Amino acid sequence: MAEFKHIPDSSSSSQNNVYCMLNEDMRRIPSQTSQKVSLSAGCMWWKQCWIPLICGMFFVILLTTVSVSFKQQFSKLTEVENAVGNLTASVVLLTSDQQDTNDRLMEMFGNLKADLESRITNLTRRKPVLSCKAGWQLYLSSCYLFSSTALDWQKSRAFCGAHEALLLILGQDASEWNFIVNRVSKLQSHWIGLTDHTTGQWRWIDGSPYIMDRSQWEPGEPNNLAGEDCAELTKSGKLNDGMCSQSFRFICKAPANEN
Structure with missing residues (x-):
């Protein structure tokens, strides 16, 4: 705020000094006012934005946690899929081996049956009276x-x-x-x-x-x-x-x- 002082001397130099003091005080007023406005604006911004900011931080943390959990679950799912794939391959191989075994047994059974029938036929033909x-x-x-x-x-x-x-x-x-x-x-x-x-x-x-x-x-x-x-x-x-x-x-x- 400008402060006026009474100067007895009414010479021009004195008037100039008064003008300079008034001008200096006027320059100080905008600077102080700007600082107060800036501080007030910062406080208002913080009051308005702290909740969204915290929510954003929480969301980022939650998204990170979910992402890590998803990666772990995806890794486990991949392991399960691999295990299922291996089990399926084993079942297919076992089924194939069992089919081969059944085929061999059926072939052996057929040969044995044919041989037995031949022997019975021969014995019947040669059976003495x-x-x-x-x-x-x-x-x-x-x-x-x-x-x-x-x-x-x-x-x-x-x-x-x-x-x-x-x-x-x-x-x-x-x-x-x-x-x-x-x-x-x-x-x-x-x-x-x-x-x-x-x-x-x-x-x-x-x-x-x-x-x-x-x-x-x-x-x-x-x-x-x-x-x-x-x-x-x-x-x-x-x-x-x-x-x-x-x-x-x-x-x-x-x-x-x-x-």
Whole structure:
């Protein structure tokens, strides 16, 4: 603000001095006013812009965070896609290998089937026709003679030998046992080729051992009484040790003839 001072001297030099002081003060007024206006404008700008500025900074931070998260998720997605691709390739390869294996198995099965059919055909064509002499009965691959006359055990054995047969030897085949038992049941006893006369142990006449089975014998038999050294097949279908000098019918067994 201009300040007027009273100067007693009214000379021109004094007036000039007053003018200069007034002019200097007037120059100071715009400068101070400009500074106040500038400061006021800055304050107004800050009051109006601080919220958008902070929001902008927050947005930049958020965008950066989202971008980093997106990159991480994209990287994981890429890994998953690669894993899925590898798994798909493995499945395709496995499927191809399985198909090859199936093809080889089917080929092997076809070859085996063809070979088996060929063998069956050959066996059918070459299957011999079995037959027995008159009066003998065919069962499986053997011929059996059920005598109508009675002889002692030794003569029965000799008779069978004269017809190229043996006094009956029975194995462990249950079907053969059933065939013989059904044929002689309710008739009378028949000599078979089983004795303990020579060794004291029950053996078949071809020398093979007999495996003792008590269920095949009459109750309490064999009782090994003196002279009861030969086995008879009773009409009940059970075995009994009888005296070899007794006369019974007998059963001979011989291999069947191939035609």
